[in-house]
Amino acid sequence: MTKSFENRDGWIWMNGNFIEWKNAKSHIISQGLHYASAVFEGERAYRGKIFKSKEHTKRFFKSAKIIGIKIPFSEEQINEAKDSLIKKMNYTDCYVRPLAWRGGKIMGLSTTNSDINVAIAVWDDWASYFKIEDRKAGLRLITSPWKRPAPNTAPYEAKASGPYIICTMSKEFAESKGFHDALMLDYRGYVAEGTGANIFFIKDNDIHTPIPDCFLNGITRQTVIEMATNQGFKITERHIMPDEMKKYDEAFLTGTAAEITPIRSIDDLNFTIGDHTTTFKFMRDFSDLVNRSN
Numbered sequence: 001m002t003k004s005f006e007n008r009d010g011w012i013w014m015n016g017n018f019i020e021w022k023n024a025k026s027h028i029i030s031q032g033l034h035y036a037s038a039v040f041e042g043e044r045a046y047r048g049k050i051f052k053s054k055e056h057t058k059r060f061f062k063s064a065k066i067i068g069i070k071i072p073f074s075e076e077q078i079n080e081a082k083d084s085l086i087k088k089m090n091y092t093d094c095y096v097r098p099l100a101w102r103g104g105k106i107m108g109l110s111t112t113n114s115d116i117n118v119a120i121a122v123w124d125d126w127a128s129y130f131k132i133e134d135r136k137a138g139l140r141l142i143t144s145p146w147k148r149p150a151p152n153t154a155p156y157e158a159k160a161s162g163p164y165i166i167c168t169m170s171k172e173f174a175e176s177k178g179f180h181d182a183l184m185l186d187y188r189g190y191v192a193e194g195t196g197a198n199i200f201f202i203k204d205n206d207i208h209t210p211i212p213d214c215f216l217n218g219i220t221r222q223t224v225i226e227m228a229t230n231q232g233f234k235i236t237e238r239h240i241m242p243d244e245m246k247k248y249d250e251a252f253l254t255g256t257a258a259e260i261t262p263i264r265s266i267d268d269l270n271f272t273i274g275d276h277t278t279t280f281k282f283m284r285d286f287s288d289l290v291n292r293s294n
């Protein structure tokens with residue numbers, strides 16, 4: 001059982017200061033809470049160093065800008081704060097969660113006089129986002145009834161809290177039916193991604209992944225594309241219809257939390273799983289890469 005996130009020891013960086021974890025609070029009246037007026041990041045430190053820390057900070061600022069939040073710190077200050085916090089918490093391997101949100105100085109949808117808060121928390125009990133045994137056996141996914149919205153209906157390039165409600169609802173749908181996760185299609189019916197991770201398909205030397213034109217182009221996704229290309233695999237980004245998935249042998253998810261996680265099945269469709277597969281090789285290579293980078 002995971003220890004409650006609200007009641008832990010340690011420190012949280014909040015608005016420029018280190019605050020005791022238990023005292024890092026926001027008032028119940030806040031635009032962030034009521035209207036999901038917030039953006040966040042998800043990062044991982046390996047051997048004491050955050051993988052692609054600067055890229056994550058850049059995306060954090062980009063997300064904030066897209067939804068109109070001006071973060072009252074520089075990218076360098078956020079990078080320093082992340083590193084200092086990890087040291088202060090005595091972690092080497094941990095998950096890192098920066099968050100920026102509109103507070104409660106004013107209420108309603110107007111943002112003209114909103115106050116902006118920024119916090120960073122780190123924790124080390126997401127060593128595996130999915131259970132180790134599920135990662136080994138591969139995940140069972142079910143197609144979600146919820147679709148990734150069109151680019152002009154949601155800020156898809158922002159890691160904004162608001163749109164995550166369809167991920168939460170899709171995940172809840174999957175778990176209520178006994179699956180590990182959901183596959184989300186997009187507003188056109190194309191395969192899009194998991195609830196918190198991008199998706200790839202493998203057939204021999206060919207690797208296909210959906211075009212990120214209405215969902216997050218994950219930093220892990222970009223890393224895996226580069227890694228596989230360097231290894232001589234042919235990567236194609238394309239629109240994939242659900243009935244095309246049967247022509248692939250393997251499938252996997254990528255994300256900071258999920259890292260590389262194999263998929264055993266999507267609805268009634270089964271994929272190959274096991275140590276001999278390209279997916280398992282990528283998992284080993286990715287682990288080497290993130291640990292070697294540090």
Ligand SMILES: Cc1ncc(COP(=O)(O)O)c(C=O)c1O
Nearest residue numbers: 196197198216218219220255256
């Ligand atoms: C909806 C969604 N898609 C994709 C990703 C993968 O992004 P990244 O690899 O940058 O963590 C995430 C995780 O942050 C996510 O929440």
